[in-house]
Amino acid sequence: MNILDKIVKDKRIEVNLRKGLIPLSQLEASVLFDRDSVSLAHALRNSRTGIIAEHKRRSPSKSVINQDLNVQDVAKGYEQAGVCGMSVLTDGKYFGGSLDDLLLARAAVKMPLLRKEFIIDTYQIIEAKAYGADVILLIAAILSKAEIKRFSELAKSLGLDVLLEVHNEEELHKSIMPSLDMLGVNNRNLKTFEVSLETSKELSEIIPDDFVKVSESGISSIEAIKELRPYGYQGFLIGENFMKTGNPGTGATEFINALN
Ligand SMILES: O=P(O)(O)OC[C@@H](O)[C@@H](O)c1c[nH]c2ccccc12
Numbered sequence: 001m002n003i004l005d006k007i008v009k010d011k012r013i014e015v016n017l018r019k020g021l022i023p024l025s026q027l028e029a030s031v032l033f034d035r036d037s038v039s040l041a042h043a044l045r046n047s048r049t050g051i052i053a054e055h056k057r058r059s060p061s062k063s064v065i066n067q068d069l070n071v072q073d074v075a076k077g078y079e080q081a082g083v084c085g086m087s088v089l090t091d092g093k094y095f096g097g098s099l100d101d102l103l104l105a106r107a108a109v110k111m112p113l114l115r116k117e118f119i120i121d122t123y124q125i126i127e128a129k130a131y132g133a134d135v136i137l138l139i140a141a142i143l144s145k146a147e148i149k150r151f152s153e154l155a156k157s158l159g160l161d162v163l164l165e166v167h168n169e170e171e172l173h174k175s176i177m178p179s180l181d182m183l184g185v186n187n188r189n190l191k192t193f194e195v196s197l198e199t200s201k202e203l204s205e206i207i208p209d210d211f212v213k214v215s216e217s218g219i220s221s222i223e224a225i226k227e228l229r230p231y232g233y234q235g236f237l238i239g240e241n242f243m244k245t246g247n248p249g250t251g252a253t254e255f256i257n258a259l260n
Contacts, residue, residue, distance in 0.1 A: 002191040003060050007094055007118055008142050014093075015121045024123065030130040032106065037134040037159040040112035041181040041212045043084040044235045049259045050225075052214070053078040053252050054087040054116065054239030055105065057096035061193040065243045071101045072108040077249015078242075082256050085112035085135070087237060099131045106132030114163065118142060125154050135161040138180075140171035141190060152179035163214060167199065172206060182235065183207050188217040197224060204231035222258045 001009075027033065044050050055074050058064045071088070078086050088105050089097035097116070105113055115133035117124060120142060128136050136155050138148055152162045156179050165184040166172045172183070185200045185207075195218035207213050214235030215228050225236050238255075242248040 003094075003193075004141060004190045007060075007091070008120060010093055011091075011118045011120055015123055018127075019123055024126055027126045027130040032132045033130050035132065037129075037161070038110070038112045039181075040085040040114065040135045040161050040163070040235075043112055044182070044212050044214070047084045047234070049082070049084070049256050050233070050235045051081075051083045051252065051256060051259075052085045052087055052114065052235055052237045053081070053083045053242055053248065054089065054237060055097070055101060055248075056089050056116075056239040056243050059240075060094050061188070062240060065240055066245075066248075067096065069243075069248070071104050074243075074248050075105040075108040077247060078252050079109040079111050081249050081252035083111065083252055084235070085114060087114040087116045087137075087239070088133075089116045090131075091117055099127065102128075102131045102133060112161070119151060120147075122151060122154050125151060125158070125160070128155075129158045129160060133160065135163055135181075137184075138162060138164045139190070140164060140166045140175045145174050148175055149177055149179065152177065155179075165216065166203065169203065169206065172203060176208065180211060182212040182214050184214040184216045184235070184237065186216045187219070197228065200228055200233065201231050204233065207232070222255065225259060 088102045089095040112134040114135040115128040155162050161181045163182040164180045167186050185203045187199050188195045200215040213233045215233045216237040219238050220241040242251040245251045
């Protein structure tokens with residue numbers, strides 16, 4: 001079984017347990033459930049730099065990245081750096097994240113927050129809203145076309161933006177629909193962990209212009225961003241390159257200054 005299948009298998013068990021712990025009605029009664037979301041797609045369209053910075057403690061491909069930081073400090077550092085939004089990993093088993101990380105980041109900053117999660121059930125979208133997210137990620141590799149439609153329409157009805165992630169042409173063709181705001185091309189193959197910016201370049205041509213294009217993973221230099229911009233990318237999702245340092249906010253500031 002490849003790692004992605006394993007993650008999804010564990011996720012189904014986890015979500016079923018969560019549903020038993022916290023009923024939907026309780027999530028919907030959360031204070032944050034009525035909060036007006038802020039749009040990441042809008043921020044990216046109006047940005048000169050387009051950086052989305054991620055909070056990621058560890059990953060299956062890298063194991064430990066940085067376990068010593070405080071998510072609120074990281075969030076504030078990113079916001080001060082002037083990033084367009086922050087991605088918060090909420091998967092515990094493989095990435096060392098949690099919904100509490102999302103909640104704490106929400107308490108610390110006003111910028112758009114993306115719940116970075118393997119979403120396989122509508123329950124997780126209600127959770128995302130209840131814990132303060134503005135954006136959800138949907139991964140085409142683990143969803144059917146009908147699920148992408150149902151999940152993205154639910155997210156839109158809650159005022160959330162949707163970032164749909166693809167890795168190849170087939171996933172892209174299956175996914176194009178009006179209920180998506182942003183199309184992300186993951187430069188890392190989630191099944192093999194191989195990283196190549198060529199993936200973003202190749203798929204850019206077939207992404208319709210109505211979507212904000214985001215290039216994800218393996219971006220570690222200003223040059224990479226300059227290389228990707230001519231292909232129409234307005235968003236760049238960066239995790240490890242910032243998180244591996246003692247102060248991710250400083251890393252993000254240097255990056256943004258160099259791009260401006
Ligand atoms: O740390 P990187 O290489 O900069 O990558 C960030 C982000 O793109 C990556 O964490 C990611 C992209 N898509 C995902 C889906 C699930 C978990 C993680 C991811």
